[in-house]
């Protein structure tokens with residue numbers, strides 16, 4: 323078995339002595355963890371040594387209601403004691419209600435397919451586009467910088483060629499164009515194109531929002547050329563950006579919308595929604611998944627959506643997002659803040675390494691991530707409090723201070739930040 327790189331000091335847990343890493347049973351698709359979390363509540367996490375952390379990343383925009391939300395825990399408990407799973411050959415559970423709620427939040431009459439992840443939700447969208455387009459009209463155009471998943475098809479839809487290298491040949495039928503560039507999109511359209519697939523904010527691509535003009539233009543172009551406009555809301559959906567769905571900032575109605583992450587607040591579930599006449603091209607046998615829409619996952623999703631509506635999470639994301647943006651903008655090491663609602667990236671002054679800042683923040687008990695080498699991503703719980711935001715800003719200031727004070731300033735490029743800790 324290949325040796326796994328040694329974990330940094332402090333990562334050990336009760337179940338794992340450092341030597342065990344040599345015989346790690348997990349494939350090395352992630353680097354060694356800096357910390358092992360064992361418990362979570364609201365915006366707080368605890369590691370195996372009992373150290374407390376403030377989580378402003380939410381498992382990459384997943385735990386939008388915070389960790390271990392009691393309503394979701396209760397729903398899981400009750401459903402686990404009632405019915406966990408039956409085949410999709412039979413009707414069951416709360417999936418029907420979840421689909422009705424999602425359709426209402428999307429504001430247009432459509433139908434839902436339940437999957438188990440974001441990539442699978444996008445696979446459904448891609449297959450739908452191919453069936454809808456018909457033979458010879460199957461190409462999906464997406465944007466450079468996008469991220470749509472790691473299955474072979476969604477990897478090819480992902481507009482990051484470096485990620486494709488090792489996995490050629492990828493499934494045929496994907497094309498990439500410059501982000502936020504309507505002319506480039508128009509130039510890419512030929513009779514083989516069936517659909518356009520875009521994120522409202524490119525999350526993994528660095529938290530890069532679409533412009534209103536771009537999304538409006540894409541909708542117009544799709545109408546003119548008879549293409550599906552498919553929007554990947556896996557990271558942006560369900561209140562995170564300050565609207566129920568990110569595309570609602572841009573005044574467009576897509577034909578297909580995919581989502582996952584926040585829908586189960588950590589319980590694996592994804593969904594692909596499509597306008598009814600588009601969804602209607604699927605026939606029994608065209609698409610399926612054993613676990614999709616099963617009672618346990620949809621019970622979690624039903625509880626999540628109920629809390630989200632009760633708490634009016636889009637409003638909360640708007641208000642908390644404004645406070646977090648203001649706090650970040652006030653940090654001397656930050657040159658700008660981009661994003662929507664509570665999906666934000668703080669661009670750092672040239673010369674400050676975002677990975678070093680994220681690592682130092684973690685040391686200090688704050689969870690964020692370096693979405694690019696020069697930007698920190700923040701995606702807190704949508705129920706994050708003003709006090710938690712203030713605390714995060716204080717820790718980030720200290721972490722940046724620590725990092726910048728260890729960097730040799732390059733002719734004034736690096737702004738020294740006072741260490742406030």
Ligand SMILES: Cc1ncc(COP(=O)(O)O)c(C=O)c1O
Nearest residue numbers: 439440441469470471525556557
């Ligand atoms: C926009 C977007 N689409 C798709 C995915 C893939 O989702 P999953 O990891 O659940 O397959 C992600 C994951 O980060 C994402 O951000």
